[in-house]
Amino acid sequence: MKIGIQTNIWSQERHEKDLDGLLRDARAAGFDGIEIGAHRVDLTQPDALRARLAQHGLQVSALHIHGDLADADQAIALAARAQVVSAFARHIGAPYVALSGKPREHKSDDDLAREAQLLNHIGYVCSANGARLLYHNHYWEIENDYRELRYLVEHTDAARVSLLLPYAPSDRSHPGIGTERLADPERAFLRKSERGW
Template sequence: MARPLSVQLYTVREALAGDRDGVLRRIAGLGYGAVEPFQPTADPKGFRTVADDLGLTVSSVHAMDLLGDAPGEVFEAAATLGTDLVILPAGIPDEDFTTRDGPARAADLLNGLAQQASSYGQRIGYHNHWWEVEPVVDGKHGLEALAELLEPEVFLEVDTYWAYVGGADVPAVLERLGDRVLALHVKDGPGVKGEPHTAVGAGTLPVPQILAARPEAWRVVELDECATDIFEALGESRTYLTSLEGA
């Protein structure tokens, strides 16, 4: 892999709330080399110190606070954490992906945030769920329609599981989106809404083909819900993904 395998920390949110440093230590102990925080403004200096001590890189950050009154605080926190990739993980109305003119509203929001981010040396990205992919207008998934309207510096972190649930041929979509995709959320499961995820490699997704479609992107493991022990699932996911190294 060109980059260390990362973990979206929402995966371990319950354990993280009680023992941040211990959770980071367990993730490093499983062999992961990076993490993706979802609350970057919560003690970024302390987080960076612990991550550095454990040899963990911050691949990117998720930040709903980008939609608040002080997005600059998010950009400053991201810089402290050591990344220039700041991702809006949700918050755009679902209906903006269901009509011809809806993606333009979403693009205006993201392009505006990108202008603000640039003054901090940061880049803005967007992370999808199924509702940006499920609607098809003029033969294009909503996410693809959005991508065509984004400024070049705005990137996508494609959640491959939710794209699959939304009905996409995920490798084909990734091929069409091309260099716009800088990161992938890699997850697995039954491929239906409302069911818990599995360790990567234990579900229905065509993971090797997905990874081969964007081999240079950050690979970020996320399991929103899991029926088994979450740390065991993370360990199994890393073992599987490492076996596909070079995919």
């Protein structure tokens, strides 16, 4: 796959009522693959989705899941969901499960420790099912001099958790104030990180 698109640009209604049309449009626009939210597909029917993808000449690069990683109750549910989603990913040939957290005011070090522990566990679960976990960041992880992202880099196992960094500070702004999507999002954070990825 050379280039894919995240299907979030289309509505939930389009996913539910016209997934074939959505896939046809993605292919017609020149995309080879898609990243799609796991909540947008029937996780009990991998063969049906695989057939639809083949019909349109598409692959799934990643299935996306999300949740509040610092919340103990949600963490248990998210770990169980990751098991189902990564098994589904294996069946449809998707190499990645992308996961994003939720913002929380005044996240404590204990909250971050729970997040890192959960990411390591989910990374193991995904790996056991033949998929790779990608942590997909948002603006809040890079606020306060990368506090959250730095913690996750320092406390997650690079063999289990990769980073997908669509958000990084603009060179023209101050970290935590303005953000933009960058063509090469790693460049800003890599200057500050020792992690080789």
